[in-house]
Amino acid sequence: DIQMTQSPASLSASLGETVTIECRTSEDIFTYLAWYQQKPGNSPQLLISDASSLADGVPSRFSGSGSDTHFSLKINSLQSEDVASYFCQQYNNYPWTFGGGTKLDLK
Amino acid sequence: EVQLVESGGGLVQPGRSLKLSCLASGFTFSYSGMNWIRQAPGKGLEWVASISGSSSYIYYADTVKGRFTISRDNAKNTLYLQMTSLRSEDTALYYCARRGQLASDWYFDFWGPGTMVTVSS
Numbered sequence: 001d002i003q004m005t006q007s008p009a010s011l012s013a014s015l016g017e018t019v020t021i022e023c024r025t026s027e028d029i030f031t032y033l034a035w036y037q038q039k040p041g042n043s044p045q046l047l048i049s050d051a052s053s054l055a056d057g058v059p060s061r062f063s064g065s066g067s068d069t070h071f072s073l074k075i076n077s078l079q080s081e082d083v084a085s086y087f088c089q090q091y092n093n094y095p096w097t098f099g100g101g102t103k104l105d106l107k
Numbered sequence: 108e109v110q111l112v113e114s115g116g117g118l119v120q121p122g123r124s125l126k127l128s129c130l131a132s133g134f135t136f137s138y139s140g141m142n143w144i145r146q147a148p149g150k151g152l153e154w155v156a157s158i159s160g161s162s163s164y165i166y167y168a169d170t171v172k173g174r175f176t177i178s179r180d181n182a183k184n185t186l187y188l189q190m191t192s193l194r195s196e197d198t199a200l201y202y203c204a205r206r207g208q209l210a211s212d213w214y215f216d217f218w219g220p221g222t223m224v225t226v227s228s
């Protein structure tokens with residue numbers, strides 16, 4: 001199975017700040033990586049697919065980058081509604097696996 | 108609008124069975140691959156099972172293989188997960204999720220609110 005390592009596990013940031021979350025995979029997954037946002041008490045929502053393609057309705061302050069084994073999710077100009085947990089997921093190989101998550105809150 | 112609504116969760120004793128359902132609307136269900144993904148309390152996400160639109164392809168996580176069965180009824184727009192020989196480690200919120208629409212799109216573009224399964228004596 002492909003192992004997913006997300007960092008940091010938790011993060012505190014100020015409104016307006018730029019935040020970066022990283023995801024590393026144990027094997028080359030090309031760009032078959034998705035990012036999800038899970039707000040407290042809610043189900044996950046797709047943010048980004050194919051490492052950098054924003055899902056419909058996702059604000060442009062979110063962006064994804066990377067390929068092979070190293071990926072990043074960047075949030076520009078952090079807003080209060082971005083307080084959530086973020087998960088990466090690889091879909092290059094079955095079984096589909098998720099990172100452990102990054103919990104983002106406000107400083 | 109795509110909607111997925113899970114049901115069937117509850118408290119069940121170890122070793123017993125439970126069947127989850129997911130009613131889908133707002134898209135052509137029979138064309139879409141569907142999945143079950145679970146999240147133990149306070150933990151991360153774990154993919155459980157997948158089924159293609161025509162039920163031709165079915166995949167399971169090793170942790171549930173031989174105990175869980177995924178199925179679907181396209182006439183009823185409903186996805187199922189039959190769970191047997193339940194263990195305490197199966198305690199989780201179970202989400203139904205649609206996969207992306209292209210053949211290579213094994214990400215999950217819509218999720219239901221989930222149904223809670225608690226395995227305890």
